[in-house]
Amino acid sequence: MKIVSLNAWGGRLFEQMSDWLAHEQPDVLCLQEVVYAPGSPSAWLDYRDDGQNLPQRADMLRDILRVLPDHGVTFCPAACGTLWLGERPIPALWGLATFLGPELTVVGQHQGFVHGDFSPAGFGAHPRSRTAHVVRVFHPEEGGVTIGHMHGLRDLNGKMDTPVRGEQARKFATMIQAVQQPGDPVVACGDFNVLPGSETFRVMTRVAPYNLVTLRGYDGTRTSYYPKPQRWADYMLVNGPLKDAAFEVVQTPEISDHCPLVLHTA
Structure with missing residues (x-):
């Protein structure tokens, strides 16, 4: 299987991202920062915060399914807030999504919050609510594999350890443990929003102790x-069954302000 994890940056580079995904055809796509404003009168809306005006792809779920038409998708929203079309407010859901190819059968899953709870009346102040999604899939050749991803909370003071970041890691690890079966290869990925020496990785050793980004010598996961x-x-x-698997932090082409992470399980 080919597993891709990517923070989509709200789809700001959607054309580049969709071209790359069409070429790569991942079996599993773990996508963070997904915007879903069904029925939007425009394919692009604006996110406004702290004086910033950031273009957002209004319906990333529909648009990515056009690129991966045989995949199924689970969308895990963290909040419903307001995006803008000029001066017109447009309600939009924001969260993460898991896309699974047609050869995969879901035999277990857990969706939940690693920080906060669903916010139906606005995106809220930082640190905002964050979700995670874990699936156990059955592949006809590889058997059962457990895959989870989360979007770690943002702290305006930086990426240092905090009590709430430690708690989100414990919740994420517990979600994975609730789904995995003995002997499963396990993948835990996403935009964790922490530094390599974080408590997060000490917590996660109980389910997935090998950090492929640092172990393979990469010096970051951001683009220009x-x-x-x-x-x-x-x-x-x-975990152990995948510690020697082929892995890459893709630095070109640039399809977001984050690099895609690509793992081949076999």
């Missing part, structure tokens, strides 16, 4: 679209 000097955000953790 990210202007800040700190380059760490995204990780892919695995």
